[in-house]
Amino acid sequence: MDRRATDNKMWFRNIRIRRPRLPRIRPRSGDIMKTRILLTATALLVSSAPAFAHLDPAEHGSLMAGISHPLFGLDHILAMIAVGLWAAQIGGRRLFTVPAAFVGTMALGFGLAMADISLPFVEPAILASVVALGLLVAMAIRMPTSACAAVVGVFALFHGYAHGGELGAAGALPFGLGFVIATALLHVAGIGLGLGINRLTSGRALSRIVGGLTALAGVALIFN
Numbered sequence: 001m002d003r004r005a006t007d008n009k010m011w012f013r014n015i016r017i018r019r020p021r022l023p024r025i026r027p028r029s030g031d032i033m034k035t036r037i038l039l040t041a042t043a044l045l046v047s048s049a050p051a052f053a054h055l056d057p058a059e060h061g062s063l064m065a066g067i068s069h070p071l072f073g074l075d076h077i078l079a080m081i082a083v084g085l086w087a088a089q090i091g092g093r094r095l096f097t098v099p100a101a102f103v104g105t106m107a108l109g110f111g112l113a114m115a116d117i118s119l120p121f122v123e124p125a126i127l128a129s130v131v132a133l134g135l136l137v138a139m140a141i142r143m144p145t146s147a148c149a150a151v152v153g154v155f156a157l158f159h160g161y162a163h164g165g166e167l168g169a170a171g172a173l174p175f176g177l178g179f180v181i182a183t184a185l186l187h188v189a190g191i192g193l194g195l196g197i198n199r200l201t202s203g204r205a206l207s208r209i210v211g212g213l214t215a216l217a218g219v220a221l222i223f224n
């Protein structure tokens with residue numbers, strides 16, 4: 001006991017009950033972020049999955065229509081999320097460059113359609129893109145950045161082209177902008193999903209399974 005404390009008759013203030021120190025189990029803030037991204041991605045997937053209806057862009061030439069269009073078309077959703085999954089799987093610089101290549105080339109495809117430049121096999125190519133992108137994830141294919149960008153770019157061209165030609169010039173730009181925004185959102189959802197899955201114990205295997213399921217869904221769309 002402290003002498004001074006006793007003198008002050010406040011000695012009891014100096015009594016300290018020692019609590020045992022328990023190790024703090026607190027998730028790192030990075031974990032919380034990743035969990036949040038995963039939850040957001042899952043919520044986005046769940047909320048958009050039952051919506052199979054493909055809005056007719058010709059009737060909805062606006063920013064909102066552009067945003068909603070990919071979110072309501074299973075072919076676009078699957079391909080764009082697969083791009084994010086693939087980017088998360090191969091990681092590094094490609095986490096950004098792969099989705100950026102998709103968005104950029106998609107805008108180019110949209111422009112080609114607006115300029116009335118013909119491109120064959122648009123619908124089959126879009127469906128093939130779902131299968132191919134799913135397979136890339138399923139097989140965990142790794143390639144140099146430029147090759148990855150080129151692969152997704154080729155597919156993106158068709159996704160963009162598909163709707164550029166159906167619109168009058170007046171509605172095309174806001175629609176295209178909305179389409180780009182929604183595509184980027186789907187990429188982010190795919191990346192979040194992929195990064196979240198990768199953190200799991202058998203995440204590598206699980207992300208390949210998700211890729212395989214995506215490819216299968218693509219096959220189902222072809223025979224739909």
Ligand SMILES: [Zn+2]
Pocket residue numbers: 054069073076162163
């Ligand atoms: Zn579409």
